[in-house]
Amino acid sequence: MKVQIGISNRHVHLTDEHLKKLFGKNYKLENVKDLNQPGQFVSNSKVMIKTLKGEINDVRVVGPTRDYTQVEISRTDAIKLGLNPPVRKSGDLIGSSPITLIGPRGIVDLEYGCIIADRHIHITPKQKEVYGLSNYDKVTVVLQGEKGGTIGNVSLKVSEESYFELHLDTDDANAHLVRNGDLAIIIEGEDL
Amino acid sequence: MKVQIGISNRHVHLTDEHLKKLFGKNYKLENVKDLNQPGQFVSNSKVMIKTLKGEINDVRVVGPTRDYTQVEISRTDAIKLGLNPPVRKSGDLIGSSPITLIGPRGIVDLEYGCIIADRHIHITPKQKEVYGLSNYDKVTVVLQGEKGGTIGNVSLKVSEESYFELHLDTDDANAHLVRNGDLAIIIEGEDL
Numbered sequence: 001m002k003v004q005i006g007i008s009n010r011h012v013h014l015t016d017e018h019l020k021k022l023f024g025k026n027y028k029l030e031n032v033k034d035l036n037q038p039g040q041f042v043s044n045s046k047v048m049i050k051t052l053k054g055e056i057n058d059v060r061v062v063g064p065t066r067d068y069t070q071v072e073i074s075r076t077d078a079i080k081l082g083l084n085p086p087v088r089k090s091g092d093l094i095g096s097s098p099i100t101l102i103g104p105r106g107i108v109d110l111e112y113g114c115i116i117a118d119r120h121i122h123i124t125p126k127q128k129e130v131y132g133l134s135n136y137d138k139v140t141v142v143l144q145g146e147k148g149g150t151i152g153n154v155s156l157k158v159s160e161e162s163y164f165e166l167h168l169d170t171d172d173a174n175a176h177l178v179r180n181g182d183l184a185i186i187i188e189g190e191d192l
Numbered sequence: 193m194k195v196q197i198g199i200s201n202r203h204v205h206l207t208d209e210h211l212k213k214l215f216g217k218n219y220k221l222e223n224v225k226d227l228n229q230p231g232q233f234v235s236n237s238k239v240m241i242k243t244l245k246g247e248i249n250d251v252r253v254v255g256p257t258r259d260y261t262q263v264e265i266s267r268t269d270a271i272k273l274g275l276n277p278p279v280r281k282s283g284d285l286i287g288s289s290p291i292t293l294i295g296p297r298g299i300v301d302l303e304y305g306c307i308i309a310d311r312h313i314h315i316t317p318k319q320k321e322v323y324g325l326s327n328y329d330k331v332t333v334v335l336q337g338e339k340g341g342t343i344g345n346v347s348l349k350v351s352e353e354s355y356f357e358l359h360l361d362t363d364d365a366n367a368h369l370v371r372n373g374d375l376a377i378i379i380e381g382e383d384l
Contacts, residue, residue, distance in 0.1 A: 075366035076268055087338050087369070119339070140341075146279050147311070147364075149332075151341040172339075174267035175367035177279070 001131055002183045003121060003141070006036055006165045007173040010077050011062045012047055012101065013070045013090075019061075022047055022103025029063035036163040037122060039064065048102040049073070049114075053082030066091075071099050071114040074171040078116065088115040089155060117169060120155040121186070122162040136189030141166060143176040143184050151176075152190065193323055194375045195313060195333070198228060198357045199365040202269050203254045204239055204293065205262045205282075211253075214239055214295025221255035228355040229314055231256065240294040241265070241306075245274025258283075263291050263306040266363040270308065280307040281347060309361060312347040313378070314354035328381030333358060335368040335376050343368075344382065 019027060023045060031041040045061040049071055056077060068091055078085055078097075085097040097114035100107060121139065128134060133156060141154050151172065166184050173179070211219060215237060223233040237253040241263055248269060260283055270277055270289075277289040289306035292299060313331065320326055325348060333346050343364065358376050365371070 075369060076362070079366070116339075146345060147308075147343070148345070149341055149343040151339070153338060153340070169367075170268070171363060171367040174271070175361075175363040177267060 001186050003164060003166045003186055005143075005173070005178055005180065005182045005184050006167050007170060007178075007180050008072065008117060008167050009060070009170055010049075010056065010071075010073045011060050012049070012072075013062055013066045013068065015067060015069050016065045018069045018101070018108045019065055021106040021108055022101060024105040027105075029061060029065065031063060035062070036165050038161045038163065045103075049081070050100045050102055051081045051083060051098075054080045056080060068093060069101075069108065069110060069113050071101070071110070072117045072169075073114060074169045075116060076171055083114060085114045085116050087118050089118050089120070089157070117167070118155050119151055119153060119166070119168055119172065120157045121164070121166045122157050122159065123164055124160055124162055125158055127164055128156060128158055131186070133186075133189055138190040139186050140188050140190060141184045141186055143172075143178050144182075145177050147175065147177045149176065150187065154186075193378050195356060195358045195378055197335075197365070197370055197372065197374045197376050198359050199362060199370075199372050200264065200309060200359050201252070201362055202241075202248065202263075202265045203252050204241070204264075205254055205258045205260065207259060207261050208257045210261045210293070210300050211257055213298040213300055214293060216297040219297075221253060221257065223255060227254070228357050230353045230355065237295075241273070242292045242294055243273045243275060243290075246272045248272060260285060261293075261300070261302060261305050263293070263302070264309045264361075265306060266361045267308060268363055275306060277306045277308050279310050281310050281312070281349070309359070310347050311343055311345060311358070311360055311364065312349045313356070313358045314349050314351065315356055316352055316354055317350055319356055320348060320350055323378070325378075325381055330382040331378050332380050332382060333376045333378050335364075335370050335374075337369050339367065339369045341368065342379065346378075
């Protein structure tokens with residue numbers, strides 16, 4: 001079956017505490033664009049992310065605030081920063097890479113929190129059943145085109161509140177020359 | 193069968209004429225490191241590549257000079273430069289993207305010459321036969337690992353003088369988390 005592709009550029013999720021520290025006491029994230037996942041939005045708030053070896057400016061904060069602070073980057077970004085972050089699911093942060101966030105009003109030094117997000121598909125429990133994927137936590141997906149191929153280790157991220165969508169980072173998208181809104185094809189479940 | 197991976201960062205090939213124009217009349221490329229492909233080498237000569245929308249510094253010239261000038265970049269680079277270069281074999285340049293090269297002694301405006309290099313395997317005619325690939329111009333290859341998968345449209349670039357090696361651009365390498373010298377697996381030929 002087909003699934004729409006959503007490409008995630010590097011971005012940051014913040015706790016309430018870190019939002020205040022970076023942007024000031026009464027700062028609120030403004031929703032400038034709804035993302036497809038219900039409740040999630042792009043803000044116009046940006047931070048610098050920095051290590052001893054490099055820095056990247058204007059990294060967008062995705063709202064709303066969460067109960068963890070997380071920096072999601074691509075391997076291309078990681079090379080620029082001299083980091084080797086693990087591939088992780090959102091929120092699975094223990095032992096991930098250290099990084100510093102710099103906002104207009106303050107600095108946050110994270111002991112860990114920087115990851116390469118795993119490839120994943122947002123899916124409801126009902127869709128998982130209907131699409132015959134009940135027995136799988138992961139699937140293989142075909143990306144079509146001149147530099148197409150298949151990608152493995154695509155997690156099924158199951159939630160009642162989700163919009164059916166395959167999330168890829170910019171490296172996966174650029175390697176395969178796919179764009180936001182293109183369709184990919186789920187070809188098989190991967191055994192646990 | 194297995195094949196070693198060689199990752200090509202963005203680079204430039206120059207004609208004798210363009211080398212002179214960019215670096216001066218009596219300039220010679222110096223071999224600072226042999227590449228695996230016989231006769232090819234990394235030089236310490238660098239140019240800026242530039243469009244109206246962006247520029248990238250310190251792009252290495254690969255020697256020796258050729259009978260065409262060619263700029264090989266990744267899609268990630270292309271986005272930075274506001275270009276949409278075609279995926280092409282080396283030397284197949286008609287209709288590819290325009291770009292400007294800036295060296296220490298001069299400027300070269302190319303009407304075309306900027307490409308995303310196709311994925312390809314350097315192979316001798318003998319190896320092609322021995323490996324059972326005589327009927328194919330392209331193959332599918334498995335890249336293993338946490339962000340592994342298969343890549344299609346991998347051309348077989350046949351030459352008597354070649355070192356058996358899979359050349360990928362940095363987007364393909366970074367998307368799949370593979371490194372120089374890793375092994376990939378050729379799984380099938382693709383029909384012409």
